[in-house]
Amino acid sequence: MAEVRFAKAINMALDETLTKDPSVVVFGEDVAHAGGPFGVTRGLLDTHGELRVRDTPISEATIVSAAVGAAMSGLKPVVEIMFMDFVAIAMDGLVNQAAKARFMFGGQCSVPMVLRTPHGGGVNAGPQHSQCLEAWFAHIPGLKVVVPSNPSDAYQLLKAAILDPDPVIFIENKAMYSMKGDLDEAAPAIEIGKAHIARAGDDVTIVSYGAAVNTALAAAATLAERDIEAEVVDLRSIQPWDEETVLQSLSRTHRLVILHEAVTNFGVGAEIAARMADIGFDELDAPIIRVGAPFMPVPFAKSLESRYLPDADDVIAAVEKVLA
Amino acid sequence: MAEVRFAKAINMALDETLTKDPSVVVFGEDVAHAGGPFGVTRGLLDTHGELRVRDTPISEATIVSAAVGAAMSGLKPVVEIMFMDFVAIAMDGLVNQAAKARFMFGGQCSVPMVLRTPHGGGVNAGPQHSQCLEAWFAHIPGLKVVVPSNPSDAYQLLKAAILDPDPVIFIENKAMYSMKGDLDEAAPAIEIGKAHIARAGDDVTIVSYGAAVNTALAAAATLAERDIEAEVVDLRSIQPWDEETVLQSLSRTHRLVILHEAVTNFGVGAEIAARMADIGFDELDAPIIRVGAPFMPVPFAKSLESRYLPDADDVIAAVEKVLA
Amino acid sequence: MKSRKAGNTAAKSQLLEFYERMLLVREAENKLSALFADGEVPGFIHLSVGQEAVCVGITSALEARDTLASNHRGHGHALSKGVDLETFFLEIMGKEEGICGGRGGSMHVADMSVGMLGANGIVGAGIPLAVGSALAHQVRQNDAVAVVFFGDGALAEGVLHESLNLAALWKLPVLFVCENNGWSEFSPASKQFIANVRDLATAFSIPSKKVDGNAVLEVHDAAVGLVNAARNGEGPQLLECITHRWRGHFEGDPQKYRSEDEMSGLADHDPIAAFEALLEKKKVSKADMQEVRDRIEEQITRAVEAGRAGSAPDFERAKTDVYTVREAV
């Protein structure tokens, strides 16, 4: 059990799968020689060679669609889109090709590819380098979407994503790359689609994913000082997502707060709230409150971005409201 | 007051705005000489000339981004993407450029463009020509999204969209192009963001938009035979959407069903349900039920597609459930 | 049809095979046209009648392990790559027994067992898919080549540019085939794309050829050379085939945008009639040709019967094909 950074944990999963499975290849902009814009792919070129670890030109649409074609022809590509904002250029490959191939060809093939991409703000990167667009993917049948909240989960979930026969979007919060955490390489595999109770509690359920889970945990710690015990559910995977675990938690706490960094409106939290307002309706003792970013682009200036990003205080306020 | 088809109503709005405002231009694939793949733009080239009504090559990304640049330089472009599925190639222009320009330039400019595009199934066009992806746009601050449910609304909403200083996605359900309806050109303008009570009723609220409103009305007619009076709310605009009108209706009926043709999961209905499970919680006497497409690509074969598309029976079943 | 040499030296049996393949595509599509008119084929279909020499000339230069990405006008690509005729008809007629279980239809015919990676409803989308497939061949070192067919209209899509560049940079074994039929839906090529695809290829250091796409032997000979070059590690290659679209963009298109002159001249470019003339010159007997025609007719009759006998796809089963369901361990 070693302490590693989030970026390193991803690197380890890539290195390990490249070593074990000759059909795994890694490509993207500056991922090979430079080791990736955030250092995530450092060393992979040296270890695994130019045939399997490649720098691409700035051609996002073709990076993704080539991954689909390669996946249909025997490889397991793990490709990177440098900032999630740039997937806007590459949606056809993901949505019309990767997501649909298995279905529209009657189950003849699967598309075992992984798209890694960082989302999120907090580094003053401005409106075109900070977006959280995961709700787009979660809406598309045929795609899977996972979002780790710590180094250990990143390592486990990426391995699971690469092993998965279907296309998986693997989302990394860029503000987390230097976050440290324990990593147990021998820990049992994580199943895509299963949530994790990151903190147990009986008073309120806080559902979250990715970096925001840590915000939820911080809020829960503060709430505990006031004798409010929040249960924090880390979804880990948002497509598919573990509605059973959420429902069970809600059945104990009867109160639900949902937190993510993405814009609240039409975000991932909407689906969770909507589903619980259906199957969990009888368990609810209070309105469901979502905490997320306001309906505006991610602003550049520090004073703006810090107000923009949802924080522990926002979660605490929401919890107080559902407990009122 | 004349009876016109849906396609013709759109054509009339285009023709009228082209006539009134010299800054309006229309371009897209086969919209000029051929009059559009569905005949919507027929005659516009002859009336308004080659400078302002243009056929483009098959270059969706550039069609949309050129519209943004043109809108920033004094025009009001109304561009067409032939099938909504193809916006996957053109998301950068919409999301990273059009939606953000006003904000990220500090309010210096607006981007008065309209993107017209057809969504929806029912014509056995298969998985890449039938999708309803409007939830993507509704999630993006800076965009507006309208979806008319009949010829008169199409005419009014398109005129409002072209007049609007901000980028508007105007969505046409392709199965509706030949639908007939009364059109009163002198009717008062429709405001983007205001819903319409398409049918009044006290027992249950059915919220919908676009072609599905007609399904909801059909279901309501059947329910009325059983003395169940459904109120049908036609959102008309899904970004912004009229939560006040929905909340008011819910406050009378205390029961909510949401219907759309798009995939249910992470669809537009999720936001409506989530919002009502928050601000409308105290009014709810039953779980909120969403009716939409199942989580799978739109299938080709008739036997599959007809099962795939949500219909009046599905709505009736949902209403029975919330009334049980 | 594996032989890589043909052209003027081709044996009679091989000539007859070209003939048979072209006839198969032509007659299958003529039949689809009739079935469509009768409402037995749902959705919309794009026929390649008049363009048969392109797909047959090229796929006859391929090996079974080679892969092929296609577009919306893909019936010929599929059949000539070896997709079974009956499951092909079953698919387009929307039946459970179709090669794709009726989920995809005409615009998505695929058969992984013969390396046919799918027709595609998104113009241009097959191009980067084929580049990716070629990447797989290169990494797996399996001596295979990827081919992609796209129309002149697809030239305007940005992915072409990106794919030419990536394929050239990485020296991938891919053959880009532009089926230039002069029309992009209802618009003439001249109003759609100003460059010449071969000039683009040259700009990207990609060797290219241009052939009469209605002369099957010419297409085949060019394809053999380019496919061999790609297979031998010489990187991507490009072939432009000039041909003609006989039918509307889709069935039901009245083609008001085409002049009478153009329409009446189409028959002069018939790749099959031209090939029949050649066969006669090569002393292939009328009886041999008739035999081929009879066989094709019979096959198609059977395929249509199979298509009609197929069952409506089951919704619940279709739903399970969205994700791979793995056996519990």
Added chain:
Amino acid sequence: MKSRKAGNTAAKSQLLEFYERMLLVREAENKLSALFADGEVPGFIHLSVGQEAVCVGITSALEARDTLASNHRGHGHALSKGVDLETFFLEIMGKEEGICGGRGGSMHVADMSVGMLGANGIVGAGIPLAVGSALAHQVRQNDAVAVVFFGDGALAEGVLHESLNLAALWKLPVLFVCENNGWSEFSPASKQFIANVRDLATAFSIPSKKVDGNAVLEVHDAAVGLVNAARNGEGPQLLECITHRWRGHFEGDPQKYRSEDEMSGLADHDPIAAFEALLEKKKVSKADMQEVRDRIEEQITRAVEAGRAGSAPDFERAKTDVYTVREAV
């Protein structure tokens, strides 16, 4: 700086103006570099130090009504097109009084009042925006030209191809300017794009020129010719400017991927030093040059002071800029 003729016949005052513009860009960026190191500039910034002759040479060939789309390395484009220095610093330092209210920062500096349509964080995105802007000029018949600056790395994006085609088909008044500095982030141009941009232009029937991007008069003369052609209805034009990126891709980039040789050779390509030598040859006095330098220094000092004195943007106000709020009727 409106005159359209310069080059060898340029008057002394005009030469000094070129000098002043280049110095302005250089010194503004050097100052930004220092402010960034001190934590006074948030986010990340991309400097165009060493590339000043490109933006100055080209914008000096433009009229105020002409529009300009830029990219991530856009400080020089903005300043030389006439964005006010103080609101420029205020923006990049994230202040309410900034030209974009601190909402956008370095990667989104825009000033509609001078036709600067914005820096852009999406590589390649400015290209179709400029094409659209040129369409507006054509439709409005306002005798204006649109210009877009993009790097060698952007050549690989598909929108370039689409935009060259559309601009050529529609004969739009747009000048495509490729700033070829040999690097795309951490990768050399040779590994990113295999074609030559001028060959592409030729394939699309777009006239083009290539110049030493570090020789401001050469850039200017070429730009004058191409801008005039575009303005005169001759359709799109393309200019490739060979230049050098002195700093890292972004500030803070240690540039380990560049050889010592390359780094130490950069100074030999200094557009400003070269121009100073030329000014001396043209008998411009040292005093005149010093006066320019002093003025720039003073302007920048004042701009930084203004930047520091600016206020933190107000969140509630920022939120209201997402949509246009119209007065109630």
